[in-house]
Amino acid sequence: MRVLSDNQCEAAAAHGVPHHEEVREGLWAVAVPMPGSFLSYTLSMVMLHADGQVYVIDPGSEGEATVEIFRDFLASHGRSLADIATIVVTHSHPDHLGSAARLRELSGATVVMHAREQEEVEGSQSRLIAQLREQVAAWGMPEAEMRGLLDMMDRADYGEHPDIRADLLVRDGDEIAETGWRVVATPGHTAGHMCLVDDMRKLLFSGDHVLPTVNPGIGLSGSRDNENAVVDFLASLERLEPFDDYEVCPGHGYRFYGLKERRLEQAAHVHKRAHEVETILARDPDLSVWGIAEQLTWSAGWQTLLKSTLLASGLAQTSMYRDAVRAGITSRMPPAPAPVKSH
Numbered sequence: 579m580r581v582l583s584d585n586q587c588e589a590a591a592a593h594g595v596p597h598h599e600e601v602r603e604g605l606w607a608v609a610v611p612m613p614g615s616f617l618s619y620t621l622s623m624v625m626l627h628a629d630g631q632v633y634v635i636d637p638g639s640e641g642e643a644t645v646e647i648f649r650d651f652l653a654s655h656g657r658s659l660a661d662i663a664t665i666v667v668t669h670s671h672p673d674h675l676g677s678a679a680r681l682r683e684l685s686g687a688t689v690v691m692h693a694r695e696q697e698e699v700e701g702s703q704s705r706l707i708a709q710l711r712e713q714v715a716a717w718g719m720p721e722a723e724m725r726g727l728l729d730m731m732d733r734a735d736y737g738e739h740p741d742i743r744a745d746l747l748v749r750d751g752d753e754i755a756e757t758g759w760r761v762v763a764t765p766g767h768t769a770g771h772m773c774l775v776d777d778m779r780k781l782l783f784s785g786d787h788v789l790p791t792v793n794p795g796i797g798l799s800g801s802r803d804n805e806n807a808v809v810d811f812l813a814s815l816e817r818l819e820p821f822d823d824y825e826v827c828p829g830h831g832y833r834f835y836g837l838k839e840r841r842l843e844q845a846a847h848v849h850k851r852a853h854e855v856e857t858i859l860a861r862d863p864d865l866s867v868w869g870i871a872e873q874l875t876w877s878a879g880w881q882t883l884l885k886s887t888l889l890a891s892g893l894a895q896t897s898m899y900r901d902a903v904r905a906g907i908t909s910r911m912p913p914a915p916a917p918v919k920s921h
């Protein structure tokens with residue numbers, strides 16, 4: 579991968595917040611802080627169009643601080659919040675969609691979202707947690723651990739997901755009027771995640787589907803019986819192949835060239851996990867989700883995970899991988915790609 583912004587790269591490494599920077603004429607990456615998060619900021623893309631309108635991708639977390647960032651940024655370019663015509667969100671997580679409703683109130687902008695993602699928003703966070711609680715019972719956890727986890731989930735503050743109805747629902751291949759941005763549906767991180775491509779400028783706005791510094795979480799929204807986020811995520815990585823020579827503008831981290839290399843790295847990470855689960859299941863096909871998770875390698879260690887609020891998400895991921903492996907995903911996977919050398 580070739581880093582295209584030292585400003586963003588240094589901020590990412592230091593868990594700081596980069597300066598706003600112009601990516602192409604009139605197109606800016608505006609950094610919106612994400613206090614308390616490992617990723618420390620969201621990169622919102624802001625197009626100051628010659629026609630006077632302002633177009634935004636992923637306006638970042640909710641709160642007056644974010645509104646101030648946009649107000650100040652736009653004022654310094656002779657624009658105002660009222661000029662925001664369109665707000666496109668790659669997915670419904672609070673660090674991307676959070677301030678969309680408030681900015682719409684202040685500007686009358688059109689909020690654009692993938693149709694599948696809108697259904698997730700309406701599902702709301704509390705339904706997701708209720709769903710997760712139901713799943714916990716099927717994971718085969720020892721009684722004491724299960725009670726501990728449910729207690730932990732009761733105490734945890736997951737934050738409310740923004741509840742918003744988009745003005746315009748889009749699907750794969752749709753163009754966003756006046757912007758030159760086209761929708762590429764990339765389910766996996768969430769069920770209705772989308773990337774946007776700007777063919778004229780050869781840019782890919784990748785949201786949280788492709789990130790330079792971390793492997794995106796998978797299946798971080800509800801799912802239906804016919805959906806498996808792991809399978810979808812891999813297919814969505816392949817779908818980006820036509821844009822391998824585009825500059826990637828991710829939702830967090832820094833701008834870079836080398837989409838192919840990063841796609842393959844992220845896919846390799848998924849393959850490795852799937853093969854690990856497959857090996858465990860080959861020894862004991864009826865093993866519970868809990869039994870599998872105990873044997874998997876966890877970056878922070880299993881004992882640490884046991885005491886963490888991330889345990890539920892770790893087990894949910896394990897369950898998703900188990901179902902994907904049982905459905906034969908590893909036999910359909912191409913052999914894990916060899917790491918590509920940086921150049």
Ligand SMILES: [Zn+2]
Nearest residue numbers: 671673786829
């Ligand atoms: Zn994010």
